[in-house]
Amino acid sequence: MNAINAIIDCMASITIRKLPENTKRRLRIRAARNGRSMEQEARELLEEGLARTEPKSENLGEIIHRRFAALGGVDLKIPPRSPIRDPGIR
Numbered sequence: 148m149n150a151i152n153a154i155i156d157c158m159a160s161i162t163i164r165k166l167p168e169n170t171k172r173r174l175r176i177r178a179a180r181n182g183r184s185m186e187q188e189a190r191e192l193l194e195e196g197l198a199r200t201e202p203k204s205e206n207l208g209e210i211i212h213r214r215f216a217a218l219g220g221v222d223l224k225i226p227p228r229s230p231i232r233d234p235g236i237r
Contacts, residue, residue: 171185174188174189174192
């Protein structure tokens with residue numbers, strides 16, 4: 148009995164409010180095509196969507212470097228740094 152209660156406890160319920168009628172109709176049609184209830188179809192869609200791996204966010208510098216890497220590079224001379232001036236002195 149405890150095992151059954153544990154299974155029931157780990158299943159969550161959600162309510163989706165303000166679902167557009169067009170979306171609901173498309174879900175109903177898709178569920179019918181797949182021989183499932185609307186609820187089961189919604190579960191399947193959520194599982195499929197969440198199973199996809201999200202693309203890794205990339206550093207903008209790396210994206211730019213890849214875009215222009217084929218064109219070759221330019222070596223820039225880096226000027227020497229000097230100490231920061233005191234803002235009170237003009």
